[in-house]
Amino acid sequence: DTGVSQNPRHKITKRGQNVTFRCDPISEHNRLYWYRQTLGQGPEFLTYFQNEAQLEKSRLLSDRFSAERPKGSFSTLEIQRTEQGDSAMYLCASSYARTFGYGYTFGSGTRLTVV
């Protein structure tokens, strides 16, 4: 297992287009988190799943954002009708519930640029 994998690494899209990102967590991790990071800021929580259930969503997650985790394995984050303010690094992290001491393993992120 090579850790948390995110694809694509970079995405440039025109305003108004839809984009989808994928995250493959560490296989034995049952929790998966999406964060957004803008320049000069720390990661901001968007949503998280335990297995296939989406347990919490941040107020930051507008109606244009949707996340899925079918079968409790990989996850996708879709942004519809992108806006320039959506430009950010989108980070995925995974963990195994009850092992908080091992922290949360992050992927390298997907950098989205909306032009």
Add this chain to the structure above:
Amino acid sequence: GEDVEQSLFLSVREGDSSVINCTYTDSSSTYLYWYKQEPGAGLQLLTYIFSNMDMKQDQRLTVLLNKKDKHLSLRIADTQTGDSAIYFCAELGGSYIPTFGRGTSLIVHP
């Protein structure tokens, strides 16, 4: 709600010790983490401390926790140029969702 504060910049000379400070507000925090982020990369877990501990040492890293003041620090001994990065403090509260600070940019001068 939860809030995590860090100073934004720290500059040190190679070989000196670096101390990065963090304050948090969630009194129900159970775990506190330090992550490192290099340019263009994701976050790498450096170390963590459980809330019933006041100190943890891991090679060149020492974490101090003052739970009464909700203050966390990370000391890096013998700082090297390869330690230059952004360091994030994060706390895990009752929601089990880590909350991150804005990060401290550590610059190490040769």
